[in-house]
Amino acid sequence: MSGRWIFCDFDGTIVEEEIFVALLRRFAPVESARTLPEIYALRVSLRDGLRRILETIPSAAWPEMEDFVVRSAHIRAGFAEFAEASRAAGWSLLVVTGGFQAMAELVLAPFRSAISAVHGLEVDRSGPFLHPYSPWESADELVSKPAVYAHYAPEQAICIGDSVTDLALARQCPRVFARDRLAEYLQREQRPWQAFETFFDILPALEAVHAAR
Numbered sequence: 001m002s003g004r005w006i007f008c009d010f011d012g013t014i015v016e017e018e019i020f021v022a023l024l025r026r027f028a029p030v031e032s033a034r035t036l037p038e039i040y041a042l043r044v045s046l047r048d049g050l051r052r053i054l055e056t057i058p059s060a061a062w063p064e065m066e067d068f069v070v071r072s073a074h075i076r077a078g079f080a081e082f083a084e085a086s087r088a089a090g091w092s093l094l095v096v097t098g099g100f101q102a103m104a105e106l107v108l109a110p111f112r113s114a115i116s117a118v119h120g121l122e123v124d125r126s127g128p129f130l131h132p133y134s135p136w137e138s139a140d141e142l143v144s145k146p147a148v149y150a151h152y153a154p155e156q157a158i159c160i161g162d163s164v165t166d167l168a169l170a171r172q173c174p175r176v177f178a179r180d181r182l183a184e185y186l187q188r189e190q191r192p193w194q195a196f197e198t199f200f201d202i203l204p205a206l207e208a209v210h211a212a213r
């Protein structure tokens with residue numbers, strides 16, 4: 001596909017909260033308490049662990065989950081401006097989330113015209129319990145961010161994230177904006193990265209690349 005693409009995480013990045021994890025703890029408390037520590041300790045893969053947790057949540061809970069997400073989400077400062085500026089500078093903005101695509105779409109609706117695509121976990125609600133699936137599934141993850149990156153095959157790329165689920169992507173991305181745990185991992189691996197607290201911090205990167213062309 002090529003071109004200039006921005007790969008931006010959702011939980012803890014566009015929104016300040018870890019909404020997906022909060023959703024799991026709220027709607028699947030027993031299985032989350034059992035399986036999340038196993039995932040964090042790397043004894044269970046994200047793919048198998050998340051599937052195990054999500055498949056305990058009744059499909060009927062979905063509307064209540066949507067309410068929970070909408071109530072909990074706070075957009076990080078500068079995102080609206082960043083989305084508009086990236087489009088004006090010739091970048092295509094992708095949101096890539098390990099959480100529910102539909103939930104990200106709900107929160108991002110006011111900004112949607114400035115976003116090229118939202119990729120994440122899809123969910124089948126036709127049975128009694130949620131059934132998660134994704135076209136981006138790998139051996140370890142339900143949503144493999146490197147798989148999305150490979151699909152777009154960017155000529156230029158900026159990656160923005162905050163946690164371990166962004167690490168594999170950040171390792172291959174030429175320009176990375178990181179905060180929180182992702183910044184620590186990259187620091188430890190001595191890879192180049194830039195810090196951000198708000199999306200205003202990332203605006204100069206768009207202008208620099210734009211001016212260079």
Ligand SMILES: [Mg+2]
Nearest residue numbers: 009011012163
């Ligand atoms: Mg995140």
